[in-house]
Amino acid sequence: MGKVTGFLEIDRQERKYAPAADRVRHYNEFIIPLSDEGTRNQAARCMDCGIPYCHNGCPVNNQIPDWNDLVYNNRWEEASRNLHSTNNFPEFTGRICPAPCEASCTLNIDDNPVTIKSIECAIVDRAWSEGWLKPEIAAEKTGKKVAIVGGGPSGLAAAQQLARAGHTVHLFEKNRKAGGLMRYGIPDFKMEKHHIDRRVTQMEAEGVTFHYGAHIGVTQDAQQLVDSFDAVLMTGGAEKPRDLPIPGRELAGIHPAMDFLPQQNRRISKESPLDNKPILAGGKHVIVIGGGDTGSDCIGTSLRQGALSVTQLEIMPRPPDKENKPLVWPDWPLKFRTSSSQQEGAERDFSVVTKSFTGENGEVKKLHCVRVDGKMQPIAGTEFELKADLVLLAMGFLGPVLEGMLASLGVKLDGRGNVEANVVNYKSSLPKVFSAGDMRRGQSLVVWAIREGRQAARAVDEFLMGESTLPR
Numbered sequence: 255m256g257k258v259t260g261f262l263e264i265d266r267q268e269r270k271y272a273p274a275a276d277r278v279r280h281y282n283e284f285i286i287p288l289s290d291e292g293t294r295n296q297a298a299r300c301m302d303c304g305i306p307y308c309h310n311g312c313p314v315n316n317q318i319p320d321w322n323d324l325v326y327n328n329r330w331e332e333a334s335r336n337l338h339s340t341n342n343f344p345e346f347t348g349r350i351c352p353a354p355c356e357a358s359c360t361l362n363i364d365d366n367p368v369t370i371k372s373i374e375c376a377i378v379d380r381a382w383s384e385g386w387l388k389p390e391i392a393a394e395k396t397g398k399k400v401a402i403v404g405g406g407p408s409g410l411a412a413a414q415q416l417a418r419a420g421h422t423v424h425l426f427e428k429n430r431k432a433g434g435l436m437r438y439g440i441p442d443f444k445m446e447k448h449h450i451d452r453r454v455t456q457m458e459a460e461g462v463t464f465h466y467g468a469h470i471g472v473t474q475d476a477q478q479l480v481d482s483f484d485a486v487l488m489t490g491g492a493e494k495p496r497d498l499p500i501p502g503r504e505l506a507g508i509h510p511a512m513d514f515l516p517q518q519n520r521r522i523s524k525e526s527p528l529d530n531k532p533i534l535a536g537g538k539h540v541i542v543i544g545g546g547d548t549g550s551d552c553i554g555t556s557l558r559q560g561a562l563s564v565t566q567l568e569i570m571p572r573p574p575d576k577e578n579k580p581l582v583w584p585d586w587p588l589k590f591r592t593s594s595s596q597q598e599g600a601e602r603d604f605s606v607v608t609k610s611f612t613g614e615n616g617e618v619k620k621l622h623c624v625r626v627d628g629k630m631q632p633i634a635g636t637e638f639e640l641k642a643d644l645v646l647l648a649m650g651f652l653g654p655v656l657e658g659m660l661a662s663l664g665v666k667l668d669g670r671g672n673v674e675a676n677v678v679n680y681k682s683s684l685p686k687v688f689s690a691g692d693m694r695r696g697q698s699l700v701v702w703a704i705r706e707g708r709q710a711a712r713a714v715d716e717f718l719m720g721e722s723t724l725p726r
């Protein structure tokens with residue numbers, strides 16, 4: 255423990271955001287990091303609890319008290335080594351993780367938690383800038399070949415672990431670049447994409463071969479792939495969006511969020527567009543249906559494109575302003591949160607259901623809504639209309655896309671429509687085929703995808719070699 259009285263003397267101080275009026279003029283990241291001294295002070299607040307709940311609250315089990323102590327004592331390189339022993343990509347989670355660790359910090363019981371996520375990000379950003387992060391090339395090759403389908407955080411983490419264990423790893427990705435939803439869903443203002451490119455370069459040096467434009471089960475036969483590798487790990491994500499099949503859905507101007515967000519990300523990275531029509535929010539009244547992360551990303555992107563107004567509708571009631579800490583700690587609490595994008599100027603409304611869309615000349619113009627009670631039943635007399643030129647559907651994802659790879663291989667699904675595999679051996683119903691990440695657990699978080707990728711890598715290594723020294 256760095257400073258014994260740190261938590262008594264120092265208040266929590268978070269990284270600040272650039273002012274909303276400035277940041278909506280561009281798509282770059284806008285978080286202003288703390289100084290090294292400021293970060294050390296925040297690390298000094300950690301109490302090094304006998305039972306560190308944060309360590310358990312973190313899905314990759316980051317050894318948080320250990321690196322807080324190292325940062326406080328100015329041992330940044332060792333802190334980076336410690337952090338990388340549990341997390342392949344802390345610069346991703348340090349930017350976009352919702353930080354369940356902070357919810358479970360002991361200081362969060364009756365005070366403000368340690369700024370764990372900011373410290374994590376400061377460690378890894380410093381490690382990159384100091385040149386401490388080098389490719390870790392396996393000393394010996396095993397002669398075993400592994401195919402990974404999907405280049406999201408889960409596939410990337412697994413590929414890095416397996417290459418470092420000495421296997422020959424080929425990663426197949428249907429898009430033109432790696433990163434999955436971090437590349438094409440999450441906007442640049444939350445995470446710039448050079449962070450992913452830098453890891454891809456590191457992994458190429460470690461021996462991972464990336465195959466882009468390789469849509470397994472569509473442009474490349476899935477069974478042939480399985481036949482030509484010693485093991486296959488499917489990390490294709492949960493890309494099937496939830497639709498809203500109500501009257502008027504066929505009108506132009508109503509789109510799933512993931513038809514809209516990737517276009518902007520591709521524009522920024524100068525990746526040539528796919529052949530679909532541009533969806534732009536500039537000069538429009540935008541309605542976002544769905545109150546989660548994806549909805550927030552639609553708000554921030556619409557505002558940057560110059561939307562006249564953005565309104566976000568949520569079917570659930572407005573959560574309480576504060577959680578009941580004694581009741582929920584150390585779990586993730588339900589409480590009213592305002593994302594940086596919502597802060598930039600969106601109207602938010604709760605307990606609202608959209609009954610139909612109407613339009614003119616085939617284009618959407620209005621939403622017809624009604625308020626609902628606690629059981630989500632419409633309340634008579636509360637009907638209202640909203641003006642809309644663009645409607646973005648951000649109501650979550652149903653599960654993995656079945657057409658193509660999963661259907662052609664005939665892999666067994668679980669009751670929720672995800673690929674069936676447990677979290678001990680990550681084996682699917684097919685011999686030598688494994689699955690991890692959103693494809694196995696359903697729509698989730700980057701940090702869970704990294705955890706599953708790492709654990710699945712160990713399971714594949716054990717399957718190939720009979721034992722493994724990779725961490726679980």
Ligand SMILES: Cc1cc2nc3c(=O)[nH]c(=O)nc-3n(C[C@H](O)[C@H](O)[C@H](O)COP(=O)(O)OP(=O)(O)OC[C@H]3O[C@@H](n4cnc5c(N)ncnc54)[C@H](O)[C@@H]3O)c2cc1C
Nearest residue numbers: 404406407408428434435470490491691692698699700703
């Ligand atoms: C808009 C949006 C915002 C989000 N914001 C956050 C956030 O702020 N924080 C957070 O923690 N999480 C966030 N998430 C969730 C997070 O991005 C996902 O949980 C995570 O990326 C899942 O990782 P994955 O590797 O399992 O799958 P994915 O990231 O979905 O990657 C799967 C990859 O597999 C490829 N693929 C699929 N099928 C095939 C095939 N047959 N052949 C070849 N390639 C294939 C896909 O093209 C994709 O690249 C967000 C999600 C969205 C949509």
Ligand code: SF4
Nearest residue numbers: 312347351353355371
């Ligand atoms: S990965 Fe997420 S949960 Fe884990 S320490 Fe970082 S911010 Fe916290």
